Amino acid sequence: xxxxxxxxxxxxxxxxxxxxxxxxxxxxxxxxxxxxxxxxxxxxxxxxxxxxxxxxxxxxxxxxxxxxxxxxxxxxxxxxxxxxxxxxxxxxxxxxxxxxxxxxxxxxxxxxxxxxxxxxxxxxxxxxxxxxxxxxxxxxxxxxxxxxxxxxxxxxxxxxxxxxxxxxxxxxxxxxxxxxxxxxxxxxxxxxxxxxxxxxxxxxxxxxxxxxxxxxxxxxxxxxxxxxxxxxxxxxxxxxxxxxxxxxxxxxxxxxxxxxxxxxxxxxxxxxxxxxxxxxxxxx
Amino acid sequence: xxxxxxxxxxxxxxxxxxxxxxxxxxxxxxxxxxxxxxxxxxxxxxxxxxxxxxxxxxxxxxxxxxxxxxxxxxxxxxxxxxxxxxxxxxxxxxxxxxxxxxxxxxxxxxxxxxxxxxxxxxxxxxxxxxxxxxxxxxxxxxxxxxxxxxxxxxxxxxxxxxxxxxxxxxxxxxxxxxxxxxxxxxxxxxxxxxxxxxxxxxxxxxxxxxxxxxxxxxxxxxxxxxxxxxxxxxxxxxxxxxxxxxxxxxxxxxxxxxxxxxxxxxxxxxxxxxxxxxxxxxxx
Numbered sequence: 043x044x045x046x047x048x049x050x051x052x053x054x055x056x057x058x059x060x061x062x063x064x065x066x067x068x069x070x071x072x073x074x075x076x077x078x079x080x081x082x083x084x085x086x087x088x089x090x091x092x093x094x095x096x097x098x099x100x101x102x103x104x105x106x107x108x109x110x111x112x113x114x115x116x117x118x119x120x121x122x123x124x125x126x127x128x129x130x131x132x133x134x135x136x137x138x139x140x141x142x143x144x145x146x147x148x149x150x151x152x153x154x155x156x157x158x159x160x161x162x163x164x165x166x167x168x169x170x171x172x173x174x175x176x177x178x179x180x181x182x183x184x185x186x187x188x189x190x191x192x193x194x195x196x197x198x199x200x201x202x203x204x205x206x207x208x209x210x211x212x213x214x215x216x217x218x219x220x221x222x223x224x225x226x227x228x229x230x231x232x233x234x235x236x237x238x239x240x241x242x243x244x245x246x247x248x249x250x251x252x253x254x255x256x257x258x259x260x261x262x263x264x265x266x267x268x269x270x271x272x273x274x275x276x277x278x279x280x281x282x283x284x285x286x287x288x289x290x291x292x293x294x295x296x297x298x299x300x301x302x303x304x305x306x307x308x309x310x311x312x313x314x315x316x317x318x319x320x321x322x323x324x325x326x
Numbered sequence: 327x328x329x330x331x332x333x334x335x336x337x338x339x340x341x342x343x344x345x346x347x348x349x350x351x352x353x354x355x356x357x358x359x360x361x362x363x364x365x366x367x368x369x370x371x372x373x374x375x376x377x378x379x380x381x382x383x384x385x386x387x388x389x390x391x392x393x394x395x396x397x398x399x400x401x402x403x404x405x406x407x408x409x410x411x412x413x414x415x416x417x418x419x420x421x422x423x424x425x426x427x428x429x430x431x432x433x434x435x436x437x438x439x440x441x442x443x444x445x446x447x448x449x450x451x452x453x454x455x456x457x458x459x460x461x462x463x464x465x466x467x468x469x470x471x472x473x474x475x476x477x478x479x480x481x482x483x484x485x486x487x488x489x490x491x492x493x494x495x496x497x498x499x500x501x502x503x504x505x506x507x508x509x510x511x512x513x514x515x516x517x518x519x520x521x522x523x524x525x526x527x528x529x530x531x532x533x534x535x536x537x538x539x540x541x542x543x544x545x546x547x548x549x550x551x552x553x554x555x556x557x558x559x560x561x562x563x564x565x566x567x568x569x570x571x572x573x574x575x576x577x578x579x580x581x582x583x584x585x586x587x588x589x590x591x592x593x594x595x596x597x598x599x600x601x602x603x604x605x606x607x608x609x610x
């Protein structure tokens with residue numbers, strides 16, 4: 043099973059890209075790991091931590107002759123990167139990505155990538171508010187779910203992408219890009235927007251440091267994430283997010299009405315249902 | 327400085343009450359710690375962990391001759407408990423509480439408690455989604471802020487309550503009940519409502535377990551809290567919470583509009599401001 047994924051090109055050596063390189067290399071899964079990035083500094087860091095074997099400022103150079111290309115750029119750049127590397131890939135090259143939104147990318151692949159389609163979208167549910175190759179970890183994907191969206195893809199390519207994530211320790215499920223985007227809007231994108239909104243609201247209240255407890259710390263932790271990443275996520279999953287935000291706003295208005303009405307029973311039911319849902323979704 | 331707080335009666339031996347008993351006893355701050363509760367089982371547990379010296383099913387019995395009474399019952403019960411224990415307290419007895427809302431309790435004290443007022447409200451910013459005496463910790467209050475609301479209170483009583491929290495390791499600030507309630511609505515109560523709403527929204531989306539990342543875990547952690555506690559907080563701080571919820575709803579509607587308009591710059595600004603606020607409030 044040595045080097046089962048051959049030569050792998052990782053385009054973008056941030057937290058996710060560097061971690062993938064470390065995982066592939068530590069498990070002997072790649073004959074060579076090439077890293078491409080726009081900043082020499084990040085590439086040097088990825089080389090220094092042994093996350094990649096060779097560094098490339100030109101993504102096309104990294105893809106030339108690669109067996110597997112993994113686009114680890116922010117969501118909004120994936121389609122552009124696909125255009126950029128397309129002529130550097132051959133008909134055997136399998137391409138995937140790690141972006142948090144899948145619908146627009148799948149549509150772009152269907153419209154622009156040669157058939158049989160060897161692009162298969164992925165979204166590993168791993169990462170943190172930290173970013174940059176220096177936070178890369180060989181075990182980042184271990185135990186995390188990865189969602190694979192193989193719409194219209196060549197079955198052999200789907201199988202390879204599926205096994206890539208399993209090989210680095212992920213559990214994998216397959217779904218459609220639409221289903222993926224609708225669910226992560228609710229489990230990830232809207233929680234982030236809400237976390238940011240709470241931080242802003244508290245920021246307007248002056249010096250609130252003495253009034254902060256663990257609840258505030260937990261709820262606003264992800265508000266420390268990079269603005270441009272979350273801007274791009276909003277811009278690449280707008281329909282599911284706006285639809286989910288409308289439902290959240292309605293729900294908050296209902297709770298507000300319960301409080302205005304001093305409806306203790308309604309409030310108990312609301313908090314009990316939320317606790318039940320949380321316990322079911324995250325059984326800790 | 328031995329036994330500087332004399333005989334202390336803790337009414338309610340949950341997480342906060344049991345932790346206070348443990349802190350007082352481990353630091354030799356009380357001549358005796360009496361615990362009162364409605365359930366023998368909780369009292370037995372508090373006795374077993376040495377959080378209290380004696381157990382009382384009758385709160386009045388625990389208060390009889392006590393120098394300091396700390397009401398550690400849920401917010402909605404504090405006023406009722408004050409009524410219940412009033413005739414068991416003498417004019418020297420100093421009384422405080424630990425409830426998360428302060429306005430209604432301060433108003434009740436002002437209307438019903440004998441003058442000079444020796445009731446001084448407190449709110450230690452400590453605790454977790456865990457509850458019950460078995461989670462009590464002698465160091466729960468160490469490093470945590472405690473907000474003390476001494477409106478119209480006897481200065482000597484205020485000084486004692488202030489020093490109680492410092493003696494168990496807290497940092498103390500004093501403010502008005504209104505200011506307290508307005509700020510914690512934003513830093514604690516509304517974050518909880520939002521956390522619960524996100525858990526509910528995700529619960530409606532079916533089997534979402536593979537789509538859960540650390541962000542969701544963090545944002546919804548406090549949704550596992552006890553429904554009745556949060557119902558009571560909403561019912562005892564309704565004005566500040568409904569006002570803050572209205573502002574949050576407006577803010578979410580603005581973000582929703584930014585996404586609908588594909589306003590990348592506006593979204594970047596929103597997320598950057600939130601990150602700045604979060605970093606300022608919680609410099610980790």
